[in-house]
Amino acid sequence: MFWRKKHKKIDFLAGHESVASLAEALHLQQKRRQPIFHFLKYFSTFLLVVFVLGLILAGILLFQFKGIYDLAIFGKNNLQNSLAAAQQKNFNAMGDDSLAAENSFTALSRKLQALRNNIIFKNLNIGQKELADVDYLIASAGVISKALNEAAAVGQQWNEIMGGKFGANFSQFSTEQKRALLKSIYESGPELNGLKADLDLALLNLDKVEADGLLAPFKAQINEAKNKLTDASNLLAEAAIVSQLAPEFFGYPSQSTFLVLFENNAELRPTGGFLGTYGILQTANGDVVRFDSHDIYHMDQPMEALHLLSIVPPDPIKKYLNKTWYMRDANWSPDWPTSAQQIIWFYNKENNLLPPKNQINNFSGNFNGVIAITPEFVTSLLDLTGPITINGEQFTKDNFTNLLEYKVEQDLASQNVSSWQRKEIIGKILAEMKTKLFNLDYSLWPTALADLAGAVRQKYVLAYLPNDYREGLVQNLGAGGEIKTTAGDYFMLVDANMASLKTDSVMERKINYQVRQKSDGLYADLKITYHNSGVADWRTSDYKDYARIYLPAGSEIISAAGFSSPDKPYDESGKTVVAGLFYVRLGKSAELDISYKLPADLANQFSQGNYQLYAQKQPGNMIKSLQVDVMAPTAIKSYNPLIGAEVRQNEIIWNSALETDKSFEINF
Secondary structure (H helix, E strand, O other): OOOEOOOOOEOHHHHHHHHHHHHHHHHHHHHHHHHHHHHHHHHHHHHHHHHHHHHHHHHHHHHHHHHHHHHHHHHHHHHHHHHHHHHOOOHHHHHHHHHHHHHHHHHHHHHHHHHHOOHHHHHHOOOHHHHHHHHHHHHHHHHHHHHHHHHHHHHHHHHHHOOOOOOOOHHHOOHHHHHHHHHHHHHOHHHHHHHHHHHHHHHHHHHOOOOOHHHHHHHHHHHHHHHHHHHHHHHHHHHHHHHHHHHHHOOOOOOEEEEEEEEEHHHOOOOOOEEEEEEEEEEEOOEEEEEEEEEOHHHHHHHHHOOOOOOOOOHHHHHHOOOOOOHHHOOOOOOHHHHHHHHHHHHHHHHHHOOHHHOOOOOOOOOOEEEEEOHHHHHHHHHHHOOEEEOOEEEOOOOHHHHHHHHHHHHHHHOOOOHHHHOHHHHHHHHHHHHHHHOOOHHHHHHHHHHHHHHHHOOOEEEEOOOHHHHHHHHHHOOOOOOOOOOOEEEEEEEEEOOOOOHHHHEEEEEEEEEEEEOOEEEEEEEEEEEEOOOOOOOOOOEEEEEEEEEEOOOEEEEEEOOOEEOOOEEEOOEEEEEEEEEEOOOOEEEEEEEEEOOHHHHHHHHOOEEEEEEEOOOOOOEEEEEEEEEOOOOOOEEEOOOOEEEEOOEEEEEEEEOOOEEEEEEO
């Protein structure tokens, strides 16, 4: 033992000191361990508290997420049910479901905002971008639900007017129902504009969605929704305009009378084609009460034979066609409102001069408007209605143009039918078509409206209304045929067949347009290539064309090659015009090449990094190939349209057809 000595005597003093020393050592060791024990004790308690609080917060968040999820599913289901009810024309269910969807999305938006304000999400900035995107999506869905609810109210009103037969065809309704429906359509303009505003707001919310992170997989669906909303908004804009025009075209509140012109673009003229046939259309309370058609020589031939009219025509008509101006050549201006007014003037003048034996029109009042159509419009209607049989002859979308020309020019002539009577078949065709259109099943109405909209865009239909307000609506709809006023670059090719039979049916045209900047300004080169693929027969011949090219006002013409008889450049309709006579032999090609310096204001725009071009289509002219080539001084930053564009750093080349007016723009 430590207190024993060798001599075996116990040393109590040394033992006491040893015990005291050991006790002190143990006490010191305890002092050293005490803070660690306290830390572990407090840390364990803290972890427990945090864990419990985490469970509580997770439960709260889970509960919030559950509520958000349930509302989203409920709103989505109601929105889908509303759309399904709309397709079934159950407007009561459509209204109830869309209202329920709107309420769900409103509540959902509030809950989402509360979640975004949650202290964890707010302070840690967890998922804020994703939550913002979801918020925009919910807002968009809510606005769409609201729009469906408003549309349901309009549908309920129309269904009541139609006696619950909303899906019936138009011919089944009584005169009173048609009047009430036309009145409702006329008064629906504010509702349609409101619906458009709703869709525009929904589109605005979708545009704010970045769709990154967790929403990245849904980007394609979001873009598709944006495209559909854009299409629907454009359609509603057109519908709002149509709602203001339809009553007058359908004879409400009083009878309307229109001069209808059939422009044969196989014999191209400035506004679409030769005015071979005209008709008088009268509508009242949604019904066609009169429609007959006549050869235009009913009007012109007595004027020529009896020398009843002596109007000096524009110089090209005087040089290459007639010394006197008649109704058949009245559409000489490519600006449709100008030509329409000229046509009305000729109709009134010649109608008043007709001898009694030639008085077949039975109308000498004021027209509500002028409507011009090309054969392509009739073809599109035949595609919708199916074939039409007249006098045992079946007209289809595939044979209409050629068969009609053959009947009028060859077959009826061989039967000794008077030339004045041959074109009455057109009125019979359209009268039968009217019956078929009025009997169309309701499900085909959207197709019919889409076909009409397409015909307007491609200029198969032109309209002119003397009323300034309604004429403005017609032009906003795209059916006005006016020469456009633009802030940027512009061109329009206008061909006029000068007694070349129906040769335009075999003419092929290509346009190549090139823009280059030089040290002293902006220069353009416009090449137009024609090919005559016809053979010598009763229908086609060498092509004799009076061509006009409309350019920005103030353009300086450097050269204009290809004309056999060029005119001096002149100003018209706010444009600089290059024009002249031009020939294309059978089976041959020929080219017009115009080089010019663009006005200084366009050169300034170009120097500031912006270029815009508006290529306007002549009604009736089929240009299958258009190439636009622009060289910028620096790399191109953005451009429109995207389709058909090939970009090579600072050069862009677009390839398309000129089936409608085309706009091009680049920024660099």
